[in-house]
Amino acid sequence: xxxxxxxxxxxxxxxxxxxxxxxxxxxxxxxxxxxxxxxxxxxxxxxxxxxxxxxxxxxxxxxxxxxxxxxxxxxxxxxxxxxxxxxxxxxxxxxxxxxxxxxxxxxxxxxxxxxxxxxxxxxxxxxxxxxxxxxxxxxxxxxxxxxxxxxxxxxxxxxxxxxxxxxxxxxxxxxxxxxxxxxxxx
Ligand code: B12
Numbered sequence: 001x002x003x004x005x006x007x008x009x010x011x012x013x014x015x016x017x018x019x020x021x022x023x024x025x026x027x028x029x030x031x032x033x034x035x036x037x038x039x040x041x042x043x044x045x046x047x048x049x050x051x052x053x054x055x056x057x058x059x060x061x062x063x064x065x066x067x068x069x070x071x072x073x074x075x076x077x078x079x080x081x082x083x084x085x086x087x088x089x090x091x092x093x094x095x096x097x098x099x100x101x102x103x104x105x106x107x108x109x110x111x112x113x114x115x116x117x118x119x120x121x122x123x124x125x126x127x128x129x130x131x132x133x134x135x136x137x138x139x140x141x142x143x144x145x146x147x148x149x150x151x152x153x154x155x156x157x158x159x160x161x162x163x164x165x166x167x168x169x170x171x172x173x174x175x176x177x178x179x180x181x182x183x184x185x186x
Contacts, residue, residue, distance in 0.1 A: 005049040006174060009082055013041050013049075014172070017078070021154075042078055050085045057089045064116040064184035067109045069097035070153075071130025076123035079153060079173070083119060086173040087180055092117075103133035110138075110147050116184045119176065122153040131156065132164040148183040152176060 020037040023029040066087050070080045077099050088094045095113055097105060101120075110118050118138075122128045131151045138144045150168040151161050161169040167183060170176035 005052040006086070008049060009045065010172060010174075013045060013078070017041055038078070045078055045082060050081070053085050053089045057091070061091075062093045063091040063181065065093045065095070065113055066117045066119055066180060067095045067097065067106060067113060067115045068119040068121075069101035069106060070099040070121045070123070071127050071134070072100055072102045073130065074122055074124055074127035075099045076121065076153070079123070080119075080121035083121070083152065083170075083173040083176045086177050087119070090177045090181070092180060092184075103130060103137040106134050107137040107141055107143065111141065111143060115147060117180055118147055118149045119180075120149070120151055122151070122156055125155045128153075128155050128160065131160075131166065135165050150176060150179050150183075 017037060020029060020034060024031075024034050066084075068080060068084050068087070070076055080099070081096075084094050084096045095109060095115070097109060106118055106120060109115070118134060120131050120134055122131055134149060135144070138147060138149070148167045150170060151166050152170045152172075156169060158169040161167075168179040170179055
């Protein structure tokens with residue numbers, strides 16, 4: 001069978017983990033189940049799907065430089081890693097800062113690398129303000145007009161991105177790549 005890895009991610013991993021998340025918030029599941037579901041999902045994405053996505057990497061000259069990470073206080077990495085992999089596979093240079101990344105770290109890295117785009121993930125309502133802080137930190141450095149910024153993650157919405165003055169919202173990795181292409185490659 002020849003199934004696109006992005007389809008497995010969207011129709012399998014994301015759907016399955018959202019059910020786990022719903023059961024966790026309704027009190028039916030506890031943290032142990034959340035962790036128990038996250039571990040195999042992460043393993044499948046890292047070990048099976050990401051290598052497949054990378055195989056399809058577009059071998060052209062770099063489309064542009066992206067600094068990506070999960071905001072401060074937030075250790076959710078699965079979605080961010082998928083976005084980073086798909087961006088890489090689509091021909092972007094990707095600098096992944098990992099998780100629990102401060103706004104200043106995003107901005108300093110973008111400055112140091114001359115990045116075209118910052119992508120920031122937030123999965124908790126409590127860490128969502130970390131996305132706003134990136135915009136503020138860029139303004140404080142006088143860099144807001146030099147770098148495009150896109151956001152994603154479960155609590156993030158297009159309205160939130162508009163409110164904080166971001167450039168784009170993506171509900172999944174494919175849409176993130178489309179935005180990156182639109183902003184960087186013209
Ligand atoms: C897996 C998981 C965990 C794992 C994370 C493992 C890991 N290494 O990532 C573990 C067990 C560690 C965990 C911990 C916690 N979690 Co949790 N977790 C989840 C769960 C079930 C799935 C998240 C996930 O990986 N989804 C699959 C990926 C592929 O989807 P995604 O992240 O949404 O990413 C896609 C898009 O959003 C988008 N995207 C994401 N980021 C970006 C960035 C850019 C730039 C772009 C363009 C697009 C984009 O593209 C991605 C790919 O298509 C969610 C439920 C949910 N519905 O999200 C809860 C959830 C996020 N967790 C929750 C909670 C409460 C916690 C804890 C506080 C629990 C606790 N009591 O300790 C801790 C917080 C730890 C911390 N400080 O960060 C809540 C948050 C509630 C809220 N409103 O804030 C949720 C929503 C569960 C729930 N319904 O209650 N969690």
